[in-house]
Amino acid sequence: MGEPVLKRGFASDNNSGVHPAVMKELLRVNRGHVVGYGDDPFTETARELIKKELGEQTEVYFVFTGTGANVLGLAGVMKSWNSVITAHTAHIETDECGAPEKFSGCKVLSVDTPDGKIKPEMLARHMHGFDFEHHSQPKVISISQASEMGTVYTPDEVRELAAYARKHGMLLHMDGARIANAAVTLGVPFRTFTTDAGVDILSFGGTKNGMMYGEAVCFLKPGLDEGFKYLRKQGMQLASKMRFIAAQYIAYLSGGLWKECASHSNRMARELQKKLREVSGIKITQKVEANGVFLIMPDRVAALLSREYFFYPWNEAISEYRLMTSWDTTSDDVTQFVERLKVIMSEVK
Numbered sequence: 001m002g003e004p005v006l007k008r009g010f011a012s013d014n015n016s017g018v019h020p021a022v023m024k025e026l027l028r029v030n031r032g033h034v035v036g037y038g039d040d041p042f043t044e045t046a047r048e049l050i051k052k053e054l055g056e057q058t059e060v061y062f063v064f065t066g067t068g069a070n071v072l073g074l075a076g077v078m079k080s081w082n083s084v085i086t087a088h089t090a091h092i093e094t095d096e097c098g099a100p101e102k103f104s105g106c107k108v109l110s111v112d113t114p115d116g117k118i119k120p121e122m123l124a125r126h127m128h129g130f131d132f133e134h135h136s137q138p139k140v141i142s143i144s145q146a147s148e149m150g151t152v153y154t155p156d157e158v159r160e161l162a163a164y165a166r167k168h169g170m171l172l173h174m175d176g177a178r179i180a181n182a183a184v185t186l187g188v189p190f191r192t193f194t195t196d197a198g199v200d201i202l203s204f205g206g207t208k209n210g211m212m213y214g215e216a217v218c219f220l221k222p223g224l225d226e227g228f229k230y231l232r233k234q235g236m237q238l239a240s241k242m243r244f245i246a247a248q249y250i251a252y253l254s255g256g257l258w259k260e261c262a263s264h265s266n267r268m269a270r271e272l273q274k275k276l277r278e279v280s281g282i283k284i285t286q287k288v289e290a291n292g293v294f295l296i297m298p299d300r301v302a303a304l305l306s307r308e309y310f311f312y313p314w315n316e317a318i319s320e321y322r323l324m325t326s327w328d329t330t331s332d333d334v335t336q337f338v339e340r341l342k343v344i345m346s347e348v349k
C-alpha cells in the first residue's frame with residue numbers, strides 16, 4: 001500500500017524521483033520567513049549561480065514548468081503576427097497542446113528533420129513573406145538542446161543557426177530541458193553553446209535531471225526581457241514561494257550535481273544502446289548523444305514487453321520506440337530490461 005506501482009524502466013526521465021541533494025536543499029531553505037514572489041536571498045543566490053554559468057548580462061526568471069518557460073519565453077519576444085520556426089519533433093510543436101499559439105497568438109511553423117536537429121538550409125521554405133502583411137512574420141528559430149531525438153547540437157551548429165537568425169532579423173531560442181545532458185556530451189561550459197554561440201532566449205531546465213520542478217527563462221541579451229515580469233504573472237507562472245524553485249537550482253548548480261546526474265544518465269543510455277545492439281532484430285535509429293535511445297522492434301515484442309515495462313512508442317508507422325535513462329538508472333536496470341527483451345524476442349520468433 002502506498003508503494004510505487006511502476007516498475008523501474010525507461011519511459012521517461014520525468015518518471016524518476018528527486019535527487020537527495022535537491023531534497024536536502026529544499027529542507028535547508030524551509031526555515032523562517034522570507035519575502036514571497038522571488039524577493040528573497042535564496043532566489044538571488046540561484047539567479048547569481050545561473051548568471052555565473054551564462055554571463056552577467058543574463059536576466060533570469062524562474063517558472064514552474066518547461067512548457068511555461070518555452071511558451072512565455074517565446075511570447076515575451078514576439079508579437080501576435082510573428083511566427084516561430086522549429087523542428088517537427090520539437091516539444092513546442094508536438095507536446096505543448098498548442099500553448100505557444102494560444103498564449104502568444106503566433107504561428108508555430110515546423111520543418112522536417114531526420115534527427116531532431118535543424119540545419120539552416122531546412123529553414124528556407126519558411127523564409128519568405130517578410131514585410132508582406134498577408135504572411136506571418138518569422139521572428140524566432142527554436143531549437144532543443146539536447147533534441148527530442150537524443151541528439152546534440154555542436155557549438156558551431158548553434159552559432160550557424162544564430163547567424164542565420166540574425167541575418168533575417170530573427171532571434172534564436174533554445175529549449176534546454178536537457179541542457180545538462182548536452183553540456184556533458186560536448187564537454188564544454190553551458191555558455192559555449194548558448195550565450196557565446198548567439199542564443200537569445202534559453203529555457204534552462206533541471207527537472208529531467210534530478211530536480212523536482214521549476215525552470216528558468218533566461219534572456220541572454222540585454223533588453224529582451226522588457227515586460228517579462230508582467231507576462232510571467234499573467235501566464236500564471238510566478239511562484240509565491242519562489243525560494244523552493246531557487247533551492248533546487250542552488251543544489252543543482254553549486255556543487256556540480258547537474259554534471260554528475262547528466263554524465264550518469266548519458267552513460268546509462270550508451271550502455272543501454274550497447275546492450276540493445278547485441279539483440280538481433282533490434283535496430284537503433286538515432287545517434288545516442290544524450291539520454292535517449294530510439295529503436296525499432298517488432299510491435300508484438302513491444303506489446304509483450306510493455307506489459308512489464310512502461311514506455312512510449314515514438315513513430316508507430318515504423319515501429320519505433322523511445323527509451324530514456326535517468327540520473328538514477330542503474331546498470332542492473334539496463335541488464336534486466338535487455339535480458340527480458342531478449343527472452344521475448346526469442347519467444348515471439
Ligand SMILES: Cc1ncc(COP(=O)(O)O)c(C=O)c1O
Nearest residue numbers: 065066067068091144148175177
Ligand atoms: C524537450 C522538452 N522541452 C520541454 C519539456 C517541458 O515540459 P514540462 O512542461 O512537462 O515541464 C519537456 C518535457 O518532457 C521536454 O522533453
